[in-house]
Amino acid sequence: MTREPFRIPSRLPVAEVKTYALAAPQATHFRRASCQEVECAEYARGWLSMIDVSTPLGQNQAYYIRMRSGRSFTASEVDGMVTFSFPAGQQCFAQHTVPLERDPILFVRGGDWRGNPSGFVRRHTRAEDWVDDFATHQQAIVDQFEKG
Amino acid sequence: MAKQGGLGFSIAIDDSGGVARTISNDITNFQFATPRGVQDVTGVDRSAIERLLLLADFSITLNGVHNNAANFSHSVFKTVPSTSVNRTTTLVISGQTLAPEVLYSDYAVTRGQDGSLTWSSPGVLADGTVPTWS
Numbered sequence: 221m222t223r224e225p226f227r228i229p230s231r232l233p234v235a236e237v238k239t240y241a242l243a244a245p246q247a248t249h250f251r252r253a254s255c256q257e258v259e260c261a262e263y264a265r266g267w268l269s270m271i272d273v274s275t276p277l278g279q280n281q282a283y284y285i286r287m288r289s290g291r292s293f294t295a296s297e298v299d300g301m302v303t304f305s306f307p308a309g310q311q312c313f314a315q316h317t318v319p320l321e322r323d324p325i326l327f328v329r330g331g332d333w334r335g336n337p338s339g340f341v342r343r344h345t346r347a348e349d350w351v352d353d354f355a356t357h358q359q360a361i362v363d364q365f366e367k368g
Numbered sequence: 369m370a371k372q373g374g375l376g377f378s379i380a381i382d383d384s385g386g387v388a389r390t391i392s393n394d395i396t397n398f399q400f401a402t403p404r405g406v407q408d409v410t411g412v413d414r415s416a417i418e419r420l421l422l423l424a425d426f427s428i429t430l431n432g433v434h435n436n437a438a439n440f441s442h443s444v445f446k447t448v449p450s451t452s453v454n455r456t457t458t459l460v461i462s463g464q465t466l467a468p469e470v471l472y473s474d475y476a477v478t479r480g481q482d483g484s485l486t487w488s489s490p491g492v493l494a495d496g497t498v499p500t501w502s
Contacts, residue, residue, distance in 0.1 A: 225476035227490045230401070231425050236408050241399040242377060242461070246433065246484070249396070258437070315483060317433060319393055323376035324461075332401035333429055333490070347376060347462035355464070355501035357402065361423050362498050364406045368416060 468499035
């Protein structure tokens, strides 16, 4: 479920703000990885999955574990709760990812998280240029501060 | 501890104890919002003090993928709701460093319909010092 995070309100209207951003989207900058690659604790030590089989969701999960997961386990049931104990050395149920180590996408745009009313977007292809743009802008603000 | 990759950038955030933790591998998006231009802000208010306050109005948003390994993103941000500490946020790219002091206001974890687990953490400049690159 998505919720907007709590933010301390900006004193500047969105039109008076610009954003320097870098992005490494999951779709283009990450790949799936095995438990071994990320040194997964569940893989190393094993894990427990507690499933409430009194619900349709729990029944489906238990069916998947028993019939389709392909993992080895032992199971015990108490009052409708089944505890599956998975020994170490097998892939857990999480989908791990690792970065592809590509350079990030670097851009400058108008506005902030509230929107981009000006529609201004500039994409830099070299990190040096993005940093130079960013640094020059920040220095202009510092100079204004020092003037008071 | 999970392995580190060699991304083209590095982001380290202080945990609640003030120890910098490099969490670049977990970051999918870094956004730093800054006043658009000195002249624009100057026109917002005639008071010099107010004008300088506006010039110090920065916000930051980090987005990433959930990682509960020791000293990675979940370990760093899980204390945001329970603590009020300024955290040095160090971005290194192309040999240059930006290290503002940031007060993070939330750590929102989202589970997508595709089963992905992501997070978003917004913050604001904490100490009134305009961040500069070095």
